[in-house]
Amino acid sequence: MTAADDRVNILLVDDQPANLLALESILADMGQNLVKAESGRAALKALLDHEFAVILLDVQMPDLNGFETASLIRERDKSRDTPIIFLTALSRNETNVFRGYELGAVDYIFKPFHPEVLQAKVNVFVELFRKREAIKRQAQELGRLVRQNELILKAAAEGIFGVDVNGIATFVNPAAAAMIGRRAEDVTGRDVHSLLHPSLPGVSTCDVRHCPFFAALHVERVHDDIVDTFFREDGTSFPVEFRVSPIQDENGKRIGSVITFRDLTEKRAAALAAENERRYREAEAQNRAKDNFLATLSHELRTPMTSILGWVQFLRGGEYSHEELREALQMIESSAKLQKRLIDDMLDVSRIVLGKFNVDLRPIHLAEVVEAAVTNARPDAAERGVRLTSEIEAAEDVVAADATRLQQVIGNILSNAIKFTPPGKQVDLRLQRSDGKIRIAVRDEGEGIDPTFLPHVFERLRQGDGATKRTGLGLGLAIARHIIELHQGNITA
Missing domain, CATH: 1.10.287.130 (Signal transduction histidine kinase, dimerisation/phosphotransfer (DHp) domain)
Structure with a gap:
């Protein structure tokens, strides 16, 4: 059986109720919607209200016979192409058959007819009708999508061009036309590259060999977000960011491209x-x-x-x-x-x-320099009641460095740590070696540095606003960073 919403209409026309009943019994198993008419006029009325996949039309009827009914059916636009199968008990003379085909009949079935033959022929037209309706729906949907896409393209704020393989404009949306100062009808059919990159004596001359826009128009792949300059009709220019996407047919062959672009003037x-x-x-x-x-x-x-x-x-x-x-x-x-x-x-x-700050790089034992800086800082730590501890790995490493400047850096960092550490708390220095590098770390138990100030801690003249013991000029850490960088090292907080 066929689902109710998938059934098609079949019109049965015969002036004899018994014949209509016979047709109905034969075609009932097909599961379609069978509409019966006992006269030609009744058939014409049914055609006003319904669309039929096929009409089974008896030739011999009073008032309007089958041929006359078929002639009237063909005069109406709605039913002009509806298939008609004539049913007749008349002789098989060629005159009657020819007249039926002349009126647009698709077949002749003579009475008495075989049920299987009738079902097979009707089923052919039912399937054709379904396919025709499917194509019609697809065409309607395609038309709807085309109209929808046209509305979207016209409403889009970005400029959009459609071009063929030769770079000729096939479509332009209102936004694109407005941005380049031209009417849409003046753009279609024109070479897009010459429109947007015109040769203007004394202003601009585009060399296509080095033009990214020209190259993007003539390649197979997508080009994303290229920054360029487009020109308006009056010769003024504006910065753009454009994208070129190729259009391909079912075989993957490029048949054109879509160019989308936006004016960067406001963004810039x-x-x-x-x-x-x-x-x-x-x-x-x-x-x-x-x-x-x-x-x-x-x-x-x-x-x-x-x-x-x-x-x-x-x-x-x-x-x-x-x-x-x-x-x-x-x-x-x-x-x-x-x-x-x-x-x-x-x-x-x-x-x-002034760029005149230099370091005197000489072979030194770094551990000795660090130990000297710690020793110099101990009196200050003792005076402030701060415990100063150190752990320096013993080694005979010799590095190229400026001993005086490195001691200045370490002393400055230790001085800051001691200054901001409360009495009874600890400042710890460690010198460690790992993967061929030397790392000196100083840790204190003070209040710490505000995370929002960390990115600026090594800048000149900068001191944390929240420092309750803020003294000095705020130069020490900036100098320390410069010295360490001159030693090809880095310093972080």
């Missing part, structure tokens, strides 16, 4: 604005850092100087003990060394900026 303007904003904020940050540096410099230079002047005035008074003299000389020396270190840092940064 936005990027430029963002870059200007970034530079402005960067300049503001640098100005703030400079102001902070100058304020800090004034304070840091004045502090040891104030201490020196104070002790000098005390000594000039002449009334002091031997112990007070020793303390005064020690404080003057300490303040002078601090001021010297500040001035040395400033001079080092000046040499770095």
Whole structure:
């Protein structure tokens, strides 16, 4: 049996109810929708309401005979191509048969007829009808998709060209036409390359041998996101990003291409604005850092100087003990060394900026340099109540390095670690060797560095805003990084 929604209509026309009943009994097993009409007029009325796969039409009927009914059926557009099989008990003379075929009959069946033959012939037209309806539905769906695609292409914000294998435009959407300043009808049938890359004397001359757009139009593969320049009809240009996708037939042969592109003018303007904003904020940050540096410099230079002047005035008074003299000389020396270190840092940064900062590379034992830096840092650690430990692997490694500058780097890092470690806590240094490399690590138990500040910790004039013990000029780590890089190493926090 056939599903109800898949059944087709078959029109049975005969003025004799018994004949209609016989036809119905023979064709019932086919599972189709059998529509019966007892006259030619009834058949014409049924054709107004339904579409039929085939009509079985009796020739001998009163009022309108079969031939007259067939003639009227063929006059209507809706039923002009509907297959008609004549059923007749008339003689098989050629005149009647010829007249039937002249009226568009597809077959003649003489009574009495064989059920199997009738079913087979009707089934042929049922299948043809189904295939014809399937093709019709496919054509309708294809038409719908074509219209839908046309609407999508016309509504697309990106420019779209369709071109053949010779680069001739076969389609252009409104966005593309608007971007190049032309009407769509003026683009179709034109060479796309010459439209978008015209030769403009004194402005532009395109060499197709080196043109990425021309190359993309004439190759088999997809070209993604190529940045180029297109020209408008008035000669002005605009930056674009385009893609060329080949169109292939069922055999894989290229029959054309689709070009999609978008105007980068606004994107570049936005990027430029963002870059200007970034530079402005960067300049503001640098100005703030400079102001902070100058304020800090004034304070840091004045502090040891104030201490020196104070002790000098005390000594000039002449009334002091031997112990007070020793303390005064020690404080003057300490303040002078601090001021010297500040001035040395400033001079080092000046040499770095001018490109005159150099290192004196000589064969040294790195472990000895590290040990010396730790030894120099111990008094500061002891004064602040910080435990300073070290683990230095014993080895006879000799490296090419500037011992003074490396000791400066290690001493600076240890000094920072001790400065920001609370009393009773620990600072640890380790020198390790692995895979032919030497690694020096310093770890402390201080409050740590704000993760948002880590990317800037080695920049000049930068100090963490949250540092409660912030002192110095913020130059030490920047100098340390430069020294390490001159040794072909790297330093991280």
